[in-house]
Amino acid sequence: MQASSKPGLSVNIATNTGAAGQGHLASLPMRMTISKVNFYYGSKQILFDINMAIADKRVTALIGPSGCGKSTMLRAMNRMHETVHTSRLEGEIQLDGQNILAQDVTTLRRRVGMVFQRPNPFPKSIFDNVAYGLRINGIKGSTSEMVEKSLRRAALWDEVKDHLYKSAYDLSGGQQQRLCIARALAVEPEVLLLDEPCSALDPISTAKIEELLVELKNLTTIAIVTHNMQQAARVSDFTAFLLTGQLIEFNPTPQLFTTPSDPRTEAYITGRFG
Amino acid sequence: MSASVKWRRLVSNFMLTLTGVCAVVSVSVLFFILGYLVYNGGTSINWAFFTQLPTPVGETGGGMANAIVGSAKLLMAASLLGVPIGFLGGIYLAEFSGSAVASVVRYAADLLNGVPSIVMGIFAYSIVVLPFKHFSTLAGAFALGLMMIPITLRSTEEFLGGVPRYLREGAMALGASKWKTIATVVVPAAYRGILTAILLALARVAGETAPLLFTAFGNRYWSEGWGQPTASLPVMIFTYAVSPYDDWHRQAWAAGLVLLGLILIINILARTILSRGIAVPRS
Numbered sequence: 001m002q003a004s005s006k007p008g009l010s011v012n013i014a015t016n017t018g019a020a021g022q023g024h025l026a027s028l029p030m031r032m033t034i035s036k037v038n039f040y041y042g043s044k045q046i047l048f049d050i051n052m053a054i055a056d057k058r059v060t061a062l063i064g065p066s067g068c069g070k071s072t073m074l075r076a077m078n079r080m081h082e083t084v085h086t087s088r089l090e091g092e093i094q095l096d097g098q099n100i101l102a103q104d105v106t107t108l109r110r111r112v113g114m115v116f117q118r119p120n121p122f123p124k125s126i127f128d129n130v131a132y133g134l135r136i137n138g139i140k141g142s143t144s145e146m147v148e149k150s151l152r153r154a155a156l157w158d159e160v161k162d163h164l165y166k167s168a169y170d171l172s173g174g175q176q177q178r179l180c181i182a183r184a185l186a187v188e189p190e191v192l193l194l195d196e197p198c199s200a201l202d203p204i205s206t207a208k209i210e211e212l213l214v215e216l217k218n219l220t221t222i223a224i225v226t227h228n229m230q231q232a233a234r235v236s237d238f239t240a241f242l243l244t245g246q247l248i249e250f251n252p253t254p255q256l257f258t259t260p261s262d263p264r265t266e267a268y269i270t271g272r273f274g
Numbered sequence: 275m276s277a278s279v280k281w282r283r284l285v286s287n288f289m290l291t292l293t294g295v296c297a298v299v300s301v302s303v304l305f306f307i308l309g310y311l312v313y314n315g316g317t318s319i320n321w322a323f324f325t326q327l328p329t330p331v332g333e334t335g336g337g338m339a340n341a342i343v344g345s346a347k348l349l350m351a352a353s354l355l356g357v358p359i360g361f362l363g364g365i366y367l368a369e370f371s372g373s374a375v376a377s378v379v380r381y382a383a384d385l386l387n388g389v390p391s392i393v394m395g396i397f398a399y400s401i402v403v404l405p406f407k408h409f410s411t412l413a414g415a416f417a418l419g420l421m422m423i424p425i426t427l428r429s430t431e432e433f434l435g436g437v438p439r440y441l442r443e444g445a446m447a448l449g450a451s452k453w454k455t456i457a458t459v460v461v462p463a464a465y466r467g468i469l470t471a472i473l474l475a476l477a478r479v480a481g482e483t484a485p486l487l488f489t490a491f492g493n494r495y496w497s498e499g500w501g502q503p504t505a506s507l508p509v510m511i512f513t514y515a516v517s518p519y520d521d522w523h524r525q526a527w528a529a530g531l532v533l534l535g536l537i538l539i540i541n542i543l544a545r546t547i548l549s550r551g552i553a554v555p556r557s
Binding site: 078080083106107108109110113114116118120121122123124125132133135136137167168169180183184187 | 438440441442443444445446447448449450451454458459462463551552553554555
């Protein structure tokens with residue numbers, strides 16, 4: 001198993017460097033732009049004047065040590081931070097040129113999906129988990145076709161097609177996470193946010209999800225938070241390095257990892273702290 | 275071995291024996307009551323008990339068909355009052371209210387739960403019986419329903435509160451509104467616990483006598499509709515047990531067994547329902 005998943009990984013790295021080498025950040029269309037974002041929990045400031053953008057149909061990684069605010073930044077992108085009452089966001093986040101803070105939050109979250117650190121399937125069958133988003137959003141069309149399509153996109157179909165009506169909890173952790181990705185993909189989000197999606201998974205499951213992410217970027221725009229720098233290097237086209245709530249560096253991934261422009265980035269990626 | 279170690283061993287063995295004996299005593303009390311009830315009730319129960327009305331005083335035989343139906347009607351109407359109020363109130367408490375409101379309501383519910391059942395009876399008497407100038411099934415169900423509210427409310431709140439945050443976030447991240455998240459994910463994830471608690475509340479009020487004494491009162495005949503006084507198993511047990519007739523004592527035992535049987539059936543039903551569906555795994 002270990003050996004067979006390795007070639008896949010090395011291919012990923014190769015395609016990545018190729019893709020990111022094609023264009024610099026400024027020349028790409030942006031799906032989301034984050035301008036002058038300051039974020040607070042109560043009186044504690046978590047993010048300081050963040051400016052960055054999420055390129056269309058690319059993978060953008062947010063890296064940094066624990067507590068640097070990378071998850072907070074990600075959660076603000078579909079306003080999941082609002083579930084915490086003391087949170088406060090200043091600045092502007094735009095999706096396709098429109099301020100997300102002025103939009104209906106349920107519509108926004110349908111357009112900007114999220115996958116969490118810990119696989120969180122609902123206590124329902126595999127089928128019902130994927131169909132959930134379609135049903136609550138009243139999406140028309142054949143539910144079973146869309147469920148199959150989403151499961152195929154999440155590379156889970158072959159493993160579950162014979163027991164779609166079994167409990168989602170019968171799946172392994174890695175399968176559960178791919179189910180959550182399928183569930184998010186079912187409503188065809190324009191942007192998919194992933195908050196350390198592999199941190200609770202074993203290396204083989206992690207490799208599968210990384211492979212999946214690289215394929216998914218043809219379909220949707222991806223932003224991923226990871227504490228694993230190798231993962232960011234493997235899957236992403238652009239990387240943002242955050243430190244104590246500040247955006248230190250935001251560059252194409254190969255550039256950030258080979259010739260970082262800030263000494264703090266270099267110190268972090270070479271393992272001097274974090 | 276030093277003296278202090280010997281002493282500690284002695285104390286340890288003594289306490290171990292003491293706790294063991296206490297555990298055995300508490301369990302054996304339960305089994306003694308059950309055994310005594312099954313023995314006395316089992317020898318007194320017959321088909322007529324389920325199918326016939328009570329006989330006039332002095333005649334032997336007859337049954338408590340009207341009391342069995344009466345109890346069923348009381349419990350049904352009580353659930354219709356107590357379960358929706360308690361359940362919806364529990365949802366509000368767990369999901370919408372601030373912590374200040376929640377703690378006040380929670381405290382009030384605990385107080386309500388602690389109100390002696392006879393006081394519930396007096397309350398129902400003055401609110402329902404006096405204005406209508408009638409003992410009735412509805413008045414009895416009102417008293418029992420009030421008693422179900424705090425149990426249902428508190429358990430709903432507790433089980434909803436126990437639904438992990440990550441499930442709610444999963445639903446909200448797919449574009450579910452708060453209300454939809456509660457209805458389609460949170461409540462389904464908690465329904466087993468809530469249902470169990472409701473059935474336990476039902477089993478508890480099924481055996482209540484005091485609130486029925488001056489609300490549902492009693493009836494030696496069939497009670498038609500909801501506005502008439504009605505017989506119920508606990509009140510029949512009370513009336514028959516304090517009577518001077520041996521045959522009535524026999525029937526009181528039988529009624530006790532039937533009541534126990536009903537509660538057992540409710541419990542088994544609950545377990546059957548709970549064994550279906552998908553539970554959130556404990557982590």
